[in-house]
Amino acid sequence: MIKNFKWVVLVSLTFMACTNDDTTTTGDVPVTAGTADFTKYVALGDSFAAGYSDGALFKKGQENSYPNLLAQQFAAAGGGVFSSPFMAADNVGGFSSGGTQVVSQRLYLETSNNTPTLVPGVSANTLTERLTGTFNNMGIPGAKSFHLLFNGYAPLNPYFKRMASSTTATVLGDALAQNPTFFSLWIGGNDELGYATNGGVPTSQDAVNGNDLTPTATFTSAYNTLASQLAANGRKGVVANLPYVTALPYFTAVPYNPLTATVLGSGNAAVGVATINALNTQLYGPLQAALNAVGGSGRINLLSTTTANPLLIKDESLTNLSAQLTVAFTPSLGATLAGAYGAIFGQARQATATDLVLLPTQGAIGAAPTASDSGLGVAPAAPLNKFGITFPLQDKHLLVPTEIAEIKAATDSYNTTIQAAAIANNLAFVDAKSVMNLLSTTGINFDTYNMTSTYVTGGSFSLDGVHPSARGYALITNMFIDAINAKYGSTLKKKDGRNFQILYPKVIN
Numbered sequence: 399m400i401k402n403f404k405w406v407v408l409v410s411l412t413f414m415a416c417t418n419d420d421t422t423t424t425g426d427v428p429v430t431a432g433t434a435d436f437t438k439y440v441a442l443g444d445s446f447a448a449g450y451s452d453g454a455l456f457k458k459g460q461e462n463s464y465p466n467l468l469a470q471q472f473a474a475a476g477g478g479v480f481s482s483p484f485m486a487a488d489n490v491g492g493f494s495s496g497g498t499q500v501v502s503q504r505l506y507l508e509t510s511n512n513t514p515t516l517v518p519g520v521s522a523n524t525l526t527e528r529l530t531g532t533f534n535n536m537g538i539p540g541a542k543s544f545h546l547l548f549n550g551y552a553p554l555n556p557y558f559k560r561m562a563s564s565t566t567a568t569v570l571g572d573a574l575a576q577n578p579t580f581f582s583l584w585i586g587g588n589d590e591l592g593y594a595t596n597g598g599v600p601t602s603q604d605a606v607n608g609n610d611l612t613p614t615a616t617f618t619s620a621y622n623t624l625a626s627q628l629a630a631n632g633r634k635g636v637v638a639n640l641p642y643v644t645a646l647p648y649f650t651a652v653p654y655n656p657l658t659a660t661v662l663g664s665g666n667a668a669v670g671v672a673t674i675n676a677l678n679t680q681l682y683g684p685l686q687a688a689l690n691a692v693g694g695s696g697r698i699n700l701l702s703t704t705t706a707n708p709l710l711i712k713d714e715s716l717t718n719l720s721a722q723l724t725v726a727f728t729p730s731l732g733a734t735l736a737g738a739y740g741a742i743f744g745q746a747r748q749a750t751a752t753d754l755v756l757l758p759t760q761g762a763i764g765a766a767p768t769a770s771d772s773g774l775g776v777a778p779a780a781p782l783n784k785f786g787i788t789f790p791l792q793d794k795h796l797l798v799p800t801e802i803a804e805i806k807a808a809t810d811s812y813n814t815t816i817q818a819a820a821i822a823n824n825l826a827f828v829d830a831k832s833v834m835n836l837l838s839t840t841g842i843n844f845d846t847y848n849m850t851s852t853y854v855t856g857g858s859f860s861l862d863g864v865h866p867s868a869r870g871y872a873l874i875t876n877m878f879i880d881a882i883n884a885k886y887g888s889t890l891k892k893k894d895g896r897n898f899q900i901l902y903p904k905v906i907n
Contacts (some may be wrong), residue, residue, distance in 0.1 A: 407493040419614075429474040432887030434634045436477035440578035441465035441573035442546060442569060442624070443585050445865060446874070447537025448557065449482075451902070453862040454504035455492025455539055455557065457484050458906045462868040462898065465535045465582060467875040471578075471890045482535040483561040486522035494521045495554055501525075501556065506904045507854075509659040514861040517904060521712050529561050536561075536573045543613055544620040546570050570624060577684035578737045581628045582878065584830070586812045587643065589617055591864070594643050597756060600803030606634050611804065614811040621815050629823035635883050636826035639813040641834030644802050648757045648863035650838075651853035656763065657707035657787065674701045680781070681788060684730075685743060688759060697747035708748040709755065709763065712773070712790040715800040720744030742782060746790040754797040757863045762786070762795060786872035798906040826885035828877050844873050845895040857900050871897040 448455055449463025460482050462467065469480030484492065492501035508515040537608040538545070539560045545551050546569040551561035559565075563572050573581070592609035593600070600610050606624050630637055643649070663670025678700045678803050686698045697716070701707045724740030731739065737858050748754070765787040769777045773792050785795075787851075797805070813831060818828040834851070836842050837858055841850040849870070850856035853863060858870040866874060879890045 400694050422526070427889050427893060428527060428888050430887075431475040432883070432889070433755055434475075434882065434886040434888055435579040436472035436475055438478055438534075438576060438579045439465075439469055439472055439480060439581070440573045440576055441468075441537060441582045443537045443583065443629070443648045443879055444541045444585065444588050445537065445539035446580070447535065447584060449535075449537070449871065450539050450865045451860040451862070451867065451871075452491075452504040452506070452865070453502055453860075453868045455485055456491035456504050456906075457487055457488045458489050458902060459491075459536060459868075460535075461502075462871050463535065463537065463680075464687075464871050464874040464878060465537065467872060467879055467893055468582065469534070471893070472877060475888060481531070481534045481780075483557075488519065488522050489902075490517055490519045490521040491539045492521050493523050493525045495525050503904070506600045507861065507901055509906075510581065511571055521718055523865045524562075525556050527560050532563070532572070532576055533561050534576070534578075537571060540588060540843075541569065541585065543585050543617050543624070544612070546585060547620055548625060574627065576845050578628075579633065581633065582637070583624060583628060583635065584638040584828075586617065586621070586640045586816065587623070589812060590640070590808050591643050593803075594650065594797065594805050595756065595864075597714055598793075598797050598804070599793050611808045612812075614808070614815075621812075622819055625823050626827070627817035629825060632824075634825070636828060636878055636885070637816060637820050638828035638830045638878070638881075640809050642806055642809055643864075644754055644797065644805055645834050645838045645851060646864050647853035647856075647859050649671055649754040649797065649892075650851070651757050652755040653706070654755055655706040655752050657701070657709065658705075658754055659703055662787070673705045674703050677701055677788070684727075685746075688723055688726040689719065689743075691716070692719050694719050694747075699748060708750065709786040710746060710788070711749045711753065711788050711796060712745050712792055713747050713785070713796075714745055714793055714797045715798055716745045716747065718744045733780040735796060738774075738778075742778065742789065749791075749796070752799045752802075754802060756794075756796055759786075759791065762791065794870040807881050814860075826878075826881040828881045830874075830877065833877055842871070842874075847895055849873055854900070861901070867900045868896075868902070869895055869900055872898040 432487055447465055449460040451459040466482055469477055483620030491504035492499060494500060495522060500680055503517050503521060505514045506517050538555060540555055549566045549568050552559045552565050552567055589612035593611045596609045659667045659674060662673045682698060682700050689697050720740040723743055724736045727736035727739045765785050766783045767789050769775060769787055772778055785791055837849060837851040841848040847857055849858045851858055858866060860867045872895055876892040879892050882888055883890055
């Protein structure tokens, strides 16, 4: 019997940071600000600016956020105090309500089974808490470009609500009220990320739950307003463009073809070979023949007993052959069952290397579809009850090439706006897209490490597959420092990667 399975990342990682000097020196060059003024630094952005990591916002992660690390380097060049809206010292992350965790806590790697696991406990941070004072780090998890200008955003986002000056405040307004002398702006990731992590399933532009791609015109208007107001009167700052989110480990860690004989045999290759032969005889062979006969040639091939096989998926961009399959199967299956086969496999195909399987989907492979997630309104009966094997993974489980192209086109349009704004406002510019390209290919040498985008073991990203690790945030900090030094003639020192861990332990002291 094929059982639900999940694969885990086997890692051997050092949890504790080393104790090298805090900065990498560049000879005896004195640290100067150049033409910049770091006296009052304010950072605007989303979860990356906030220091989000391992699926949550928690204090230790905030301490390792790139704005906080930048401020440490600015201090040697005249930078002042940099305040952050720190979460509770328990480092559970997320929020609680009435003693119950309601916003997910952070993940850690459980070494007994090498599985990402939620830390125990309940966060001391509540949904109703409000902080006093002003904060230099205005990174807001979940924020899109236009949210930073929305004067009703505080009641809708608990991270901004706890630090906003009022319920009608805007992120930009609270930042400008501090009269900063220098700023950083890295925003736009969530304008594409929600759509991508939702498998390309469109929802809406609702300020809380909407996950559609932000229209280019909306992004351009919002971004130009942000950049021009922040850079008013010659104020200096640094902005960054956006990588293709589809290059993040969240979209690359799960292979499109994990179905080996060993996997299908739940660890027993001989059982897997017998299973594959049965599947070919009872499902894949008849389905392949029927699809070939009705214009769906190439969608389904027989499974191999010797190589890894692709997942079975639904591709909504394909011509729907449900009616044709129903007719083809009726003589052998009868009208009712043939109708079910037509509905299930009308847009089915096997995955290819051009498809991206979402990280959470690893837990769905081999699981039984329910009435709510089958796309049929009913739970399919055996043997058509194993996601990715006998029942197609659904739209929410992966990204197909048409969806990937949509996301990349949106990113390209946003980046055109960001670069133009950097030029128009004479700002330092970080090419984060090129950095991500390097992480995804050759890797980037960072002190004694080669950083890549490989899930966890590459060192750049945390267990959620989207947000950086502590070492990844240090790498980002150095990207920003390079851009600032190049633009303003400053001589800021960089962070030493050896001082930053890849994974946070279960208990953070």
